[in-house]
Amino acid sequence: MRTRLQTWSLLVGATAVLALPMTSWAQLTQADFEPRLSMESHIGNITGHAKDAKGDYRRYCVVCHGENGDGNGESFPWVDPKPRDFQLGIFKCRSTPTGTLPTDQDLFDTIARGMDRSNMPQWSTFTKQERADLVAWVKHFSPRWVGEKPGTPITIPPEPEVTAERIKAGRDVFARVQCWKCHGVLGQANGPSASTLQDDLGRPIAAFNFTEGARPKCGDTDRDIYRIFMTGLDGTPMPSFADNIKPDEAWDLVFYLRTLMKQKSKEKQMAKQLGLKPVDPNAPAGQQ
Amino acid sequence: MRNRYRYSALLSVVVLTCCAALFLGRHVSAAGEGKITGTVKLDGPAPHMKGIDMSKDPYCSKAHANDTPTLQTVVAGASGGLENVVLYISDWSGPATVSTTVPVFDQKNCMYTPHVLAMDVGQTFKVTTSDQTTHNIHPLPNPMTGNIPWNQSQPPGAAPVEKSWKAPEMIPVKCNIHPWMNGWYVVVKGPYATTDANGNFTINGVPPGNYTVTAWQESLGTQTAKVTVAAGGAGTADFTFKAK
Numbered sequence: 001m002r003t004r005l006q007t008w009s010l011l012v013g014a015t016a017v018l019a020l021p022m023t024s025w026a027q028l029t030q031a032d033f034e035p036r037l038s039m040e041s042h043i044g045n046i047t048g049h050a051k052d053a054k055g056d057y058r059r060y061c062v063v064c065h066g067e068n069g070d071g072n073g074e075s076f077p078w079v080d081p082k083p084r085d086f087q088l089g090i091f092k093c094r095s096t097p098t099g100t101l102p103t104d105q106d107l108f109d110t111i112a113r114g115m116d117r118s119n120m121p122q123w124s125t126f127t128k129q130e131r132a133d134l135v136a137w138v139k140h141f142s143p144r145w146v147g148e149k150p151g152t153p154i155t156i157p158p159e160p161e162v163t164a165e166r167i168k169a170g171r172d173v174f175a176r177v178q179c180w181k182c183h184g185v186l187g188q189a190n191g192p193s194a195s196t197l198q199d200d201l202g203r204p205i206a207a208f209n210f211t212e213g214a215r216p217k218c219g220d221t222d223r224d225i226y227r228i229f230m231t232g233l234d235g236t237p238m239p240s241f242a243d244n245i246k247p248d249e250a251w252d253l254v255f256y257l258r259t260l261m262k263q264k265s266k267e268k269q270m271a272k273q274l275g276l277k278p279v280d281p282n283a284p285a286g287q288q
Numbered sequence: 289m290r291n292r293y294r295y296s297a298l299l300s301v302v303v304l305t306c307c308a309a310l311f312l313g314r315h316v317s318a319a320g321e322g323k324i325t326g327t328v329k330l331d332g333p334a335p336h337m338k339g340i341d342m343s344k345d346p347y348c349s350k351a352h353a354n355d356t357p358t359l360q361t362v363v364a365g366a367s368g369g370l371e372n373v374v375l376y377i378s379d380w381s382g383p384a385t386v387s388t389t390v391p392v393f394d395q396k397n398c399m400y401t402p403h404v405l406a407m408d409v410g411q412t413f414k415v416t417t418s419d420q421t422t423h424n425i426h427p428l429p430n431p432m433t434g435n436i437p438w439n440q441s442q443p444p445g446a447a448p449v450e451k452s453w454k455a456p457e458m459i460p461v462k463c464n465i466h467p468w469m470n471g472w473y474v475v476v477k478g479p480y481a482t483t484d485a486n487g488n489f490t491i492n493g494v495p496p497g498n499y500t501v502t503a504w505q506e507s508l509g510t511q512t513a514k515v516t517v518a519a520g521g522a523g524t525a526d527f528t529f530k531a532k
Contacts, residue, residue: 088431099438144431177443178422181345181465192344196467200428200437232439237464239424239441243449282346284420 028087029068033141041104041135048104048132050140056130057137064119069141079119082203089144090200092233093218098240100151101144107135109219116215154230157247159222162255162266164274170256173249175279175288177241179229182207185278187260192281197237205236213262225254320519324491328373328483328503332531334364340468347421348398348466359468360403361507362531369487370505370529372404378502378512380478382495386410390450393461393471395423395442400461400471404506406482409456409475415449417442425449427461427473435459435475458504472506494523503527 041048057065066073069086076083084091093110094102111131114122123131139145160166174180182197184190187210199205208216218228230250232240245253258267259276279288337358342348363371386408394401396418407413415425422443429435434455442449453459453475463469474480481489491501496519503511508529515523 090431090437098440099436144436147434177441178465181422193465193467197464198467232441234437234439237424237426237439239426239439239464241441244441244443244446 027068027070028141036140036146039136039140039145041132041139043104043108043128043132043135046128046132048129048134048136050133050136053130053133053137056126056134069138075119081118086138086141089142090235092235094231094234095153095227096151096231097154097242098232098234101148103150103153104135107138108132111135113219115217118217154227154242156223156226160251162270164270166252167255167259167267167271167274167276169249170252170254171276171279172288173245173253174256177244180279180281182237183210185281187211187257200235210257210260211262222254225257226250229253320496322494322496322517322519322521322523324494324501324515324517324523324525326489326525326527328370328487328489328527328529329368330362330364330370330531331528335362335531337361342398342468345398345421345466347419351397357399365486367486369483369485371483371485371487372506373483373487374404374406374474374476374480374504375483375489375491375501376476376480377478377494377499379500382478384409384477390414392416395419398466398469400469404472404474404482406474406476406480409454409477410452412450412452415442415451417446420444422465423463424465425461426464427459429453429457429459433457474504501525505529508532
């Protein structure tokens with residue numbers, strides 16, 4: 001029985017998929033997500049309720065993110081980067097592996113943090129309850145939160161002490177996994193592939209420039225930076241490096257990235273003392 | 289109480305019928321499986337495939353020191369046979385078998401080999417890299433289908449990435465670091481085949497019956513044909529795509 005049912009649902013699914021042109025992803029309307037108004041979020045001991053966020057969303061968010069949560073609000077033409085399409089359930093800032101849904105806490109943190117160098121401000125003015133309600137509201141736009149669970153957050157070991165050896169080891173990781181292909185050897189976002197980068201919807205996108213003093217979009221603590229390259233920023237060219245950088249090496253890389261940043265840091269000072277040179281893009285693999 | 293008995297009796301009947309149907313179905317298909325063969329051709333001159341400038345990555349351009357890599361959007365042989373066309377049974381209602389073989393999608397000389405990889409829904413495939421340059425492997429399915437996009441780095445010497453897809457879909461895959469690299473995962477349910485360099489194909493394991501066969505080409509679109517397969521026999525379906 002189940003086989004038949006699966007067969008039919010797959011067939012119907014296949015027909016629906018094949019009937020659509022590749023680039024046009026389904027656009028849901030209110031009738032699709034209204035049944036999900038009972039969506040909840042759980043942040044610590046706070047429970048967010050989607051239906052309670054309707055007023056805040058209409059007042060503060062709708063102008064960019066749109067009535068249908070598809071990122072197609074009135075301001076869409078005027079803002080860059082473009083507002084997030086909540087219907088797809090794809091988010092940059094996650095503690096979870098690439099290709100999985102973020103946790104409620106991830107969305108909660110994003111709302112409070114805002115997105116540096118975008119039109120998304122810090123919404124720390126909301127109470128925690130209001131933010132939790134907005135998280136549930138954001139989730140109610142995508143059918144993915146009905147059938148799928150968020151990914152399991154990656155494990156971040158405690159941050160070790162910064163040492164000259166660790167900074168040098170971080171430079172080796174930077175060279176080995178070739179961060180410079182996009183971010184440039186000095187972190188100036190001018191690597192050979194930087195000019196052709198596109199997001200998942202084919203829109204031009206810039207690599208992060210470490211040297212301008214900007215804050216990374218998904219947070220600027222050491223743990224944030226660790227998480228960014230280990231989970232990747234879904235919807236953008238930034239891939240997950242979780243399979244290719246070991247947890248200990250990841251901390252080394254965090255320390256090295258600090259040396260590229262404009263902001264003053266212990267790491268930057270140590271790199272100066274070491275006389276650390278930028279990586280050589282022409283050196284054969286493993287010979288920096 | 290009585291209702292519950294009636295319910296379980298009904299359930300057993302349904303389950304038994306299904307088991308019997310499955311068993312018989314398998315029996316019949318195992319005994320009389322046929323195939324569908326044919327050729328896919330291009331009508332008109334093969335479109336010019338642009339050469340790829342890989343000079344931004346010296347590793348890639350060096351790998352092609354003795355040849356000129358070109359885009360693979362339309363690959364036509366000397367006799368007009370079209371390569372990389374996927375043929376599948378679009379009205380397949382049989383069981384959704386999942387092959388246990390693990391096909392490989394390799395990143396070699398900054399190109400995808402093969403350019404088009406067809407597979408069953410749920411079948412595990414493996415992404416490998418033979419290159420001494422970092423790639424990121426970034427499939428872009430429509431998340432509304434149940435297939436979710438992901439994006440993983442593969443630096444030199446990286447271990448293979450093993451994945452599968454949940455739903456039938458033609459999924460473009462690309463590397464953001466090398467923007468010319470693009471390929472396809474064609475995820476289908478039921479028997480399928482991919483054309484060779486001469487445009488020839490054979491779909492094996494087709495039970496007797498009447499089918500609609502669809503031919504999919506990444507830029508030329510799809511075509512369908514009705515095919516009848518007799519027990520142990522071979523149906524034929526030839527397709528011609530007009531050059532654009």
